[in-house]
Amino acid sequence: MPLNGSAPVRIARPSRDLAAAERFWTRGLGLEVLFRKEAAAAEDGPGAEYGLLMLGWRDAGWHLELADCPDDPVRPSPTDEDLLVVYLDGPVSPELLRALEENGGKRVAARNAYWDTWGVTVEDPDGYRLVLCTRQWSNAGE
Structure with missing residues (x-):
């Protein structure tokens, strides 16, 4: 795919609570869950320790990826300009x-x-x- 305005975009962010985030983005804004993965043991493969929630509209060229790593959490630190x-x-x-x-x-x-x-x-x-x-x-x- 060429690098231009039609290239898909993923906005990835940490989340402290994937269930709360899912309620906001789906029941609040109306996005759909496009993919979900529960966190697993790190020895299960690269990235296995991350819980993932991908949200968006199926016809959009972008989606949100929210991630949580329960054993080594990265807490969101948004600014007023994010x-x-x-x-x-x-x-x-x-x-x-x-x-x-x-x-x-x-x-x-x-x-x-x-x-x-x-x-x-x-x-x-x-x-x-x-x-x-x-x-x-x-x-x-x-």
């Missing part, structure tokens, strides 16, 4: 916000006021930020 932005090209529905909050999300003020003007910011259970942007996507950076 954002995953979804462009809605319209208003954020109250039902979507309610679903995110009921499934472990917390609405927060954005560090950059741009995102408060053009959307809503919600922290996931690991502290990473999801921005639901009311604007239409523009690759010109507007």
Whole structure:
């Protein structure tokens, strides 16, 4: 596959609680579980000690990979600028916000006021930020 705009993207992050993360991203945002693997003993092969949860929309060119290594955990350390932005090209529905909050999300003020003007910011259970942007996507950076 050529390296261009159609190349698939995986966003990999540590998670402290894969079950809580799954609720937020699936029941809250509506992503699907694309793959799941429970942690096993390290001697079972490379990466076996990691629990993995891959989430996304099947027709998207990207997905989230959330990982947890119970025997040697890496705790998430997101900043206020670690954002995953979804462009809605319209208003954020109250039902979507309610679903995110009921499934472990917390609405927060954005560090950059741009995102408060053009959307809503919600922290996931690991502290990473999801921005639901009311604007239409523009690759010109507007």
